[in-house]
Amino acid sequence: MAARAVPLARLIGRRIILFTLLAMLAQLGVIFFDYYRDDGELARLLIEQETGLLARGTSLQDGQLIYHLPHDDLHRYVRRGSGYFARVRTEDGAVLFSGCDLDCEEHFLPLNVNPPDFWSRQLRPGKPLSVVGGRTVQVAGRKVLVEVAVIGDRNGKIWNVLGREVIDHMIVPMTLSLVFVLGGTLLSIRAALAPVRRAALAAEALDPMNAASHLETEGMPREIEQLSSAVNRAFIRVGELIRSQKLFTSAIAHEIRTPLAILKLELGHVDHPRARKAEADLDELTRFVAQLTALARLEASDSSNFVELDAETLALETVEAMAPWVYEQGCELEFESDGSFRLPGIAGLLRDAVRNLIENAVRHTPRGTRITVRVTGTGIISVSDDAPPQPERRVSPETEGAGIGLQIVRRIAGLHHGRFELRRGSSAGTSAQLEFPFSNKG
Amino acid sequence: MRVLLIEDRARLRELLGEAVREAGWRVDAVETAEEGRAALAVVDYDLLLLDLGLPDEDGLDLLRELRAGGMAIPVLVLTARGAVDERIAGLDAGADDYLVKPFNNGELLARARALLRRAPSSAMPILEYGRLCFDPATARASCGQEEIPLSPRERAVLELLLRNAGRALAKRKLEEAFSEFGEEKGANAIELAVSRLRRKLESLDTGCDLVTVRGVGYLLRETGS
Numbered sequence: 001m002a003a004r005a006v007p008l009a010r011l012i013g014r015r016i017i018l019f020t021l022l023a024m025l026a027q028l029g030v031i032f033f034d035y036y037r038d039d040g041e042l043a044r045l046l047i048e049q050e051t052g053l054l055a056r057g058t059s060l061q062d063g064q065l066i067y068h069l070p071h072d073d074l075h076r077y078v079r080r081g082s083g084y085f086a087r088v089r090t091e092d093g094a095v096l097f098s099g100c101d102l103d104c105e106e107h108f109l110p111l112n113v114n115p116p117d118f119w120s121r122q123l124r125p126g127k128p129l130s131v132v133g134g135r136t137v138q139v140a141g142r143k144v145l146v147e148v149a150v151i152g153d154r155n156g157k158i159w160n161v162l163g164r165e166v167i168d169h170m171i172v173p174m175t176l177s178l179v180f181v182l183g184g185t186l187l188s189i190r191a192a193l194a195p196v197r198r199a200a201l202a203a204e205a206l207d208p209m210n211a212a213s214h215l216e217t218e219g220m221p222r223e224i225e226q227l228s229s230a231v232n233r234a235f236i237r238v239g240e241l242i243r244s245q246k247l248f249t250s251a252i253a254h255e256i257r258t259p260l261a262i263l264k265l266e267l268g269h270v271d272h273p274r275a276r277k278a279e280a281d282l283d284e285l286t287r288f289v290a291q292l293t294a295l296a297r298l299e300a301s302d303s304s305n306f307v308e309l310d311a312e313t314l315a316l317e318t319v320e321a322m323a324p325w326v327y328e329q330g331c332e333l334e335f336e337s338d339g340s341f342r343l344p345g346i347a348g349l350l351r352d353a354v355r356n357l358i359e360n361a362v363r364h365t366p367r368g369t370r371i372t373v374r375v376t377g378t379g380i381i382s383v384s385d386d387a388p389p390q391p392e393r394r395v396s397p398e399t400e401g402a403g404i405g406l407q408i409v410r411r412i413a414g415l416h417h418g419r420f421e422l423r424r425g426s427s428a429g430t431s432a433q434l435e436f437p438f439s440n441k442g
Numbered sequence: 443m444r445v446l447l448i449e450d451r452a453r454l455r456e457l458l459g460e461a462v463r464e465a466g467w468r469v470d471a472v473e474t475a476e477e478g479r480a481a482l483a484v485v486d487y488d489l490l491l492l493d494l495g496l497p498d499e500d501g502l503d504l505l506r507e508l509r510a511g512g513m514a515i516p517v518l519v520l521t522a523r524g525a526v527d528e529r530i531a532g533l534d535a536g537a538d539d540y541l542v543k544p545f546n547n548g549e550l551l552a553r554a555r556a557l558l559r560r561a562p563s564s565a566m567p568i569l570e571y572g573r574l575c576f577d578p579a580t581a582r583a584s585c586g587q588e589e590i591p592l593s594p595r596e597r598a599v600l601e602l603l604l605r606n607a608g609r610a611l612a613k614r615k616l617e618e619a620f621s622e623f624g625e626e627k628g629a630n631a632i633e634l635a636v637s638r639l640r641r642k643l644e645s646l647d648t649g650c651d652l653v654t655v656r657g658v659g660y661l662l663r664e665t666g667s
Binding site: 253254255256257258260261262263264265266267268269279282286316319320321323324327328332333334335336337373 | 454458460495520522523544545546547548608609610612651656658659661663
């Protein structure tokens, strides 16, 4: 889906250009139809065009007006039988140029007539056009009359006329409006999308593990604001679920733990080996309940209450707290550090992770095993043991509560953007490693 | 030794009361925070065992109020709330230790004794652990009936170990104690004192084991034998 997403501006820009082209096509049809139908107007425009072209050939040399054809294309006016005739003369009747025989002369104004600024007359109605007309132009302050007769328009000059009309009345205004409409639209899309882009970036940066995160809706167009509000509502709902789950797990824990306490104290008064066995089972059950609630609690944890922590202090505190239990289990515990690192996180959860790893090491190794908790300045907390590989573990994975302990550790690492890895050495020892993104400040 | 127990579950109250009485202590057991407050107002207790989930009030609120009112006796909180964050909240509110349900008699009494040993105005003037005895007033250490001859440094180490018995004692705490004595600081002096003390204890049937937790400190633990 993301690969096919096209920017809104490009989408709308393409549409605008497409519809502008369609509109141009339609207008072309209208202009064409309008002009083609109106022979009188066409004739006038044809005379205007031809006289305009021919008039450029007049120039002043040594106080004398002279004429030569300004353009090769106009040679049709000197070719016999082309159907195009022209005469250029001054106000007082001096002919500067004539491509005209007697036949056509009679269509032109007599030489002694003071010419009007512009005139045209259709010789024959319908197409092809046969038209005669003239125009007076000023050359060096003197009036020059250019007269033209077109019989049958064999060179199709009428198309030039239509082409110019299309350019004048359509291409220019439509292009101008296209530039302004397109530019204006793109600008307003950009402006309207700016808050959306900000929201999209903010949404990209949303931390799914942080239920307190939300999108700012201020300054957004209403439609986008609705979308953002819906996202925010979803986040609020998630937050509520997390809270109710927290409540739920602590209620469950409370309701189970108190009867367990009564049971355990009662058993303490029973002096029988079977009571000791029952106590051990009770301990396993307690551990399982603790792990389940820890897991549920972990699900309900998010990064909104992270604080800056010192890894060495965390690990050392955990080792101090665990030492009595580890020695009671017949194992040894030691702590090593080659420099600390700082990380943002929840202290309780990280201590839980280290404690789980120590417990795991004790449970999976024979008595007398030395367990080492090590902090390295490169963002690693590891718990390793020196036990040889155990074909028969003291506790099988099945009774381990389906490995919930390690699952908890993995989740805790994930929540802190870290990695958890368990390496079973072939010759000696297992190493459980937590690797975190870290900073060395302080 | 007089202990106040505030616990709302009747059966649990009975069992805990029984356990404490068996240890030779006097116990008053009440059900609500209100009754507890009244009892504390009239009797000087040496230890408070406090359940957090009380019917009329949250145990932590009661504890905060008592501490704010100047109550100094050690408090052992009993709770079903096992999460670490909540444990920390309990300690912040003024609890001296935290025992998560379920626990057995032995654990309860061990924690209670540890608290009393650490209490400044100790209701237990003589520190006992395993078969070891130490009287801070006379600085005499003994194992059973037999007196253990100790140098001043060894005595200081032993007292600190006994006050923290059953828990890991960080080496830096020993260092602090040594510097207070005006003794030369440094790990060597401490290690020397500890190893001499260990040799003396090993020759006796103390029922205790002094282990070195490398990178952390020392741990005096009961071996139960």
